[in-house]
Amino acid sequence: MNAHDPSQPHPARPCPVCGKPAAHATRPFCSKRCADVDLHRWLGGHYRVPVVEEDGGLDDTARDDSARDD
Numbered sequence: 001m002n003a004h005d006p007s008q009p010h011p012a013r014p015c016p017v018c019g020k021p022a023a024h025a026t027r028p029f030c031s032k033r034c035a036d037v038d039l040h041r042w043l044g045g046h047y048r049v050p051v052v053e054e055d056g057g058l059d060d061t062a063r064d065d066s067a068r069d070d
């Protein structure tokens with residue numbers, strides 16, 4: 001299988017939200033509704049970023065504790 005065959009037209013990709021064939025007007029989604037669902041997923045993901053950073057802060061605290069133990 002050639003994924004980068006320039007002579008082949010782009011195959012219709014399934015909607016990443018529901019798996020239905022994507023529509024031209026709302027690519028890569030099958031409908032505006034699915035595009036909206038994906039957008040909300042993106043916004044939701046942004047809220048998780050600060051949580052990950054907090055994890056790094058905890059790591060620093062643990063390091064401090066180790067130094068004290070030494």
Ligand SMILES: [Zn+2]
Binds near residue numbers: 016017020030031034
């Ligand atoms: Zn869809």
